[in-house]
Amino acid sequence: MQQRDKLFINGKWVTPHGTGLINVIHSTTEAVMGRIPEGHARDAEDAIQAARAAFDSWSATPPSVRADYIRKIAEGLKARSEELAQLIAGEVGMPIKMARAIQVGGPVYNWTQAAKLLETFAFEEEVGNSLVVREPVGVVAAITPWNYPLNQITLKVAPALAAGCTVVLKPSEVAPLNAFVLAEVIEAAGLPPGVFNLVTGYGPVVGEVLASHPEVDMVSFTGSTRAGKRVSELGAQSVKRVALELGGKSASVILDDADLAAAVKGTVGACFLNSGQTCSAHTRMLVPRARYDEVKAIARKVVEGYTVGDPLLETSRLGPLISAAQKDRVTGYIQRGINEGAELVAGGPEAPEGLDKGFFVKPTVLGNVDPKATVAQEEIFGPVLSIICYDTEEDAVRIANDSIYGLGGGVWSGDEARAIRVARRIRTGQVDINGGPFNMQAPFGGYKQSGNGREAGKYGLEEFLEYKSLQMKKPAA
Numbered sequence: 001m002q003q004r005d006k007l008f009i010n011g012k013w014v015t016p017h018g019t020g021l022i023n024v025i026h027s028t029t030e031a032v033m034g035r036i037p038e039g040h041a042r043d044a045e046d047a048i049q050a051a052r053a054a055f056d057s058w059s060a061t062p063p064s065v066r067a068d069y070i071r072k073i074a075e076g077l078k079a080r081s082e083e084l085a086q087l088i089a090g091e092v093g094m095p096i097k098m099a100r101a102i103q104v105g106g107p108v109y110n111w112t113q114a115a116k117l118l119e120t121f122a123f124e125e126e127v128g129n130s131l132v133v134r135e136p137v138g139v140v141a142a143i144t145p146w147n148y149p150l151n152q153i154t155l156k157v158a159p160a161l162a163a164g165c166t167v168v169l170k171p172s173e174v175a176p177l178n179a180f181v182l183a184e185v186i187e188a189a190g191l192p193p194g195v196f197n198l199v200t201g202y203g204p205v206v207g208e209v210l211a212s213h214p215e216v217d218m219v220s221f222t223g224s225t226r227a228g229k230r231v232s233e234l235g236a237q238s239v240k241r242v243a244l245e246l247g248g249k250s251a252s253v254i255l256d257d258a259d260l261a262a263a264v265k266g267t268v269g270a271c272f273l274n275s276g277q278t279c280s281a282h283t284r285m286l287v288p289r290a291r292y293d294e295v296k297a298i299a300r301k302v303v304e305g306y307t308v309g310d311p312l313l314e315t316s317r318l319g320p321l322i323s324a325a326q327k328d329r330v331t332g333y334i335q336r337g338i339n340e341g342a343e344l345v346a347g348g349p350e351a352p353e354g355l356d357k358g359f360f361v362k363p364t365v366l367g368n369v370d371p372k373a374t375v376a377q378e379e380i381f382g383p384v385l386s387i388i389c390y391d392t393e394e395d396a397v398r399i400a401n402d403s404i405y406g407l408g409g410g411v412w413s414g415d416e417a418r419a420i421r422v423a424r425r426i427r428t429g430q431v432d433i434n435g436g437p438f439n440m441q442a443p444f445g446g447y448k449q450s451g452n453g454r455e456a457g458k459y460g461l462e463e464f465l466e467y468k469s470l471q472m473k474k475p476a477a
Contacts, residue, residue, distance in 0.1 A: 002034035007043055007200065008183040010050035011193025017042040022173050022200070027093035027320045028310050028358040034177045039201030044168070044209035047197035051139045051166035052215050054194030059136045059164040066162055067118040069191055073158075074111035076185035077150075081108065084178055088149060089311040091175035093319035093359065094274050096312050102274075107154040109440060110456070114158035117461055129472050134465040136164035137241055138217030141210035143203070143231070144179075145223045146172035146322055147277040147381075152245075153179060155444075155455040156220045161195065163464035168197045168216070170206050172223075174322055203227060214238045218464065221245070222279075225379075225404075225449050243453030243463055245279065245445055247379040248407030251400035252282040253422060255393065255413040258434075260291060263412035264298040266435040268385060270410060272306060272363055275318055276330075276383035279450075280408030280430065284369075284376060286396050289389040292368070296345050299365045299387065303346040306363045306383075308355065320359040321382060327359040330382030334364050337375035337386070343367035345387065371399045379405070397425045406447030410435070429454075 005021070006013040020038030025031070037043075058066075077084065081104045089099040124133040142156035153171060160167050171179035183198045199206055207227075211219050211234035218241040221231045225246040235242040252267040254260070270282035287295045311319030321327045331349040338344055347364030361382055369376050369386040376386050390396040400409065406428040413419035416433060423431040429446040432438075441457035453463050 001032060002177055004034065004036045004177070004180050007037055007039060007047075008187070008196070008198040009043070009047045010197065011187070011191075016040060024091065024175070024177055025323065026090045027322055028090065028312070030324075030357060030359070033090050036173065036176050036180070036200045039170075039199045039206045041205055041209045043199050043201070044170075044206045045213070047168040047199045048139060048210070048213050048215050050194035050197055051168050054192060055139060055166045058166055058192060058195045061164065063118040063121070063123065063162075066164065067115040069189055070111060070115040070118075070158060070162060072189035073185055074108055074115065076188055077104070077111060077182065078108045080181055080185065084150065084181055086312070087177050087181070088175070089319070091177060092146065092149065092274070092277070092322055093311050095316045095319050097314060098274075099311070103148060103150060106148070106151040106440065110151065110154045111158050113441065113457070114162045114461070117458060118162055121458065121461060129474050131470040131472060133468045133470065135468055137464050137466050138165060139215060140165045140167050140464060141213075141216045141219045142167055142169045143207050143210060143219065143221045143223065144169070144171050146175035147274060147279070149175040150178045150182065152222050153182060155460060157196065159460040160220070160464045162461055165218075165464050166195050168199060168210060170199055170201065170210060173200060173202060176200050207231070208234060211235050212237060216240060218243070220453070220463070228451060244451035245453070245455060246449060246451040247405055248279045248281065248446065248450050249284060249377065249379055249403045249405045250280055250282045250408035250410075250428065251284040251286055251403070251426070252410040253286045253396050253400055253412065253426070254288070254295070255396070255411065255418065255422065256288045256291070257414040257418070258412035259414065260294060261298055262435065264295055265302050266412070267410065268299060268302045268365075270432070271385040272318060272383045275321055275361070277322060277326075277381050282408065282410050283380065283385060284400075285385055285387050286390050286399055287387060289391055292387070292389050295387060296367050299385070300346045303363050303365055308352045308360055308363065310358075318363055318383060321361055322359065324359055326381065327361055330361050330380055330384060333375055333378070333380045333382070334366070334384055337366045337369065337373065337384070340370070340373045340375070342369045342373065342375065342386070347383075371402055377403065393422065397422060400426050404449045407445075407450035408432075
């Protein structure tokens with residue numbers, strides 16, 4: 001078990017103001033796998049003051065020097081890859097093979113890319129008689145979720161540091177152990193004191209201080225839409241910049257000329273990744289009404305190939321959910337879907353056979369779901385796919401857009417031009433065309449109540465920069 005009793009503030013491991021500890025629960029064994037400090041409001045304030053004091057010097061550090069530090073952090077994480085993969089597989093439940101590639105490989109890549117970006121990024125340009133410069137926004141509070149813990153931290157902290165901002169990180173208290181490893185790596189890289197600070201604890205205590213404090217210039221938050229609204233309310237009081245990456249209810253639109261087998265298989269995969277604990281998961285599969293029976297048969301067969309089990313076993317394709325509360329929430333939604341008239345195509349609310357311990361849920365497909373049903377409108381955050389029938393292409397676009405969310409989605413068609421035409425009409429931040437793979441340099445973020453702002457690539461760096469125009473007096477002709 002990992003016992004963490006200190007916070008990382010101003011370049012040192014310090015004793016928190018409070019004495020409370022938070023248990024970190026292993027998603028497979030349900031045992032306590034670690035303990036972390038329950039941060040106090042004063043800890044958050046100390047971290048903010050440290051970040052503020054470090055800002056002037058760090059923001060004036062040349063981009064090439066900032067890049068060197070960031071490169072060292074990437075190398076440090078890479079050296080501890082297996083340790084991190086094992087840790088996150090335990091915390092979150094993602095099968096170990098995928099945890100290595102996604103939960104750790106993604107962050108290593110994104111730290112490396114942040115350093116590389118600084119080699120080419122134009123921080124200033126001449127526009128007429130103005131010199132337009134890009135400057136760091138200031139002190140950034142990063143509040144991150146548990147589903148892709150280290151990667152969501154990386155997508156905020158790496159570009160913020162690259163931009164010249166200083167950072168206070170509050171990771172999710174549900175999957176926080178990986179953040180302590182990152183702090184150790186940052187310490188070993190020799191980052192100046194106060195540039196990066198780690199404070200763990202609960203949102204209503206630490207998070208509220210970070211979102212409301214007048215010395216914080218920007219809050220970058222990833223999590224639930226409900227919590228995101230609260231962050232916005234608090235941030236508005238001091239008119240700070242707020243970037244939000246929130247919930248989703250993404251639609252995968254399978255058009256009548258699509259390769260049905262590939263489309264259904266691809267959609268199931270995009271729904272079940274990380275046991276469905278993905279904000280951009282394709283949880284609504286829109287299919288032509290005339291093809292419903294075929295789709296149902298394909299989906300049932302695909303789901304049979306998802307082996308549910310211990311994420312540390314190389315053979316497991318689907319691990320547990322993050323917590324008992326999440327398991328209860330997801331099985332409750334499955335039962336509600338059935339109660340509201342959906343056909344149970346695969347899975348169900350009962351625990352998978354032979355897995356009485358751990359937060360396991362059967363991968364589930366609900367068929368003939370009404371577009372207005374609860375399971376078609378609310379984010380479930382588990383391995384639950386709703387099949388929704390449509391009659392025309394117009395109908396499909398209308399159903400896809402009938403959501404308070406707009407984060408991800410997909411369109412499948414035998415005609416790529418047609419797929420792109422339909423994708424352009426869907427009000428969402430990302431659309432995969434015929435299963436196009438995730439691009440870590442493309443902007444990620446949402447429309448509507450999925451949030452605002454973008455992460456990843458140069459777009460993620462730009463989030464942490466302000467424009468300044470220097471008007472120059474041109475010499476007389």
